[in-house]
Amino acid sequence: MDVNEVLLPGVGLRYEFVNQDGDRIGVVARRSGDFELAVYGGVDPDQAKAVFRLTGEEADVLAEILGAPRIAERFADLTREVPGLSAGQVEVLADTPFAxxxxxxxxxxxxxxxxxxxxxxxxxxxxxxxxxTVLQSGDVLVVIGTREGITAVERLVRG
Structure with a gap:
């Protein structure tokens, strides 16, 4: 997917890409640390269909929400590309030595x-x-390594 970056002097940077519906999605990263998101119709890129603003903290939360489900997907893709590499998940239980x-x-x-x-x-x-980083009961560790290594992390964390 192509992302265009446009310098907005005195304002910040605008990032744009076109989604599968043909809408142009724009994100203005302001020098103040705030963000502005807009959706432009394919016919007139000067007319925004929707605009909303986020503080830096709100943008971080949105990025986490959008990014969290994709982390496992990206690691799964990586493990398919590298022979012998696997991804696993290990839960930290309350009665384990590292909680x-x-x-x-x-x-x-x-x-x-x-x-x-x-x-x-x-x-x-x-x-x-x-x-x-202190581990807490209920944490799920995302682990990359050989299958044996992942199993060893599970045994280690669970005691």
């Missing part, structure tokens, strides 16, 4: 060769969690 402790204490990558690339916590996604 309430930082991810780094598990030394999961060092011990298993598999990497925790994201944590799904309720409706939120924590991409690329650092070693200081």
């Amino acid at each position: 309430g402790r930082p991810l780094g204490e598990s030394r999961a990558r060092t011990r298993t060769g598999a990497s925790v690339v994201a944590i799904v916590r309720g409706e939120d996604v924590i991409p690329s969690p650092g070693p200081e």
Whole structure:
């Protein structure tokens, strides 16, 4: 999909793409940190059909909502492209040794060769969690590695 980027002097940047219905979707990233989203009809790109504004925080929430379901899809695509690489999910249960402790204490990558690339916590996604990220009961770890490595992370986290 082609995304056009247009500099708006004194305002910010506008990103545009055309969806499958032929509508032009525009996102203005303002220098203030706010965002403006607009849908333009294919006939007259100067007439917006709908416009709404988001603060930076609201834009982050929207990005998480739109991006979270796609994380698993993208990792699945990656594992199809790289032989021997798999993606898995490991739930952190309440009675496991690492619930309430930082991810780094598990030394999961060092011990298993598999990497925790994201944590799904309720409706939120924590991409690329650092070693200081405290694991909570109910977290779902998104793990990339060999099947054996993913199984080893599951055994490690569950004790």
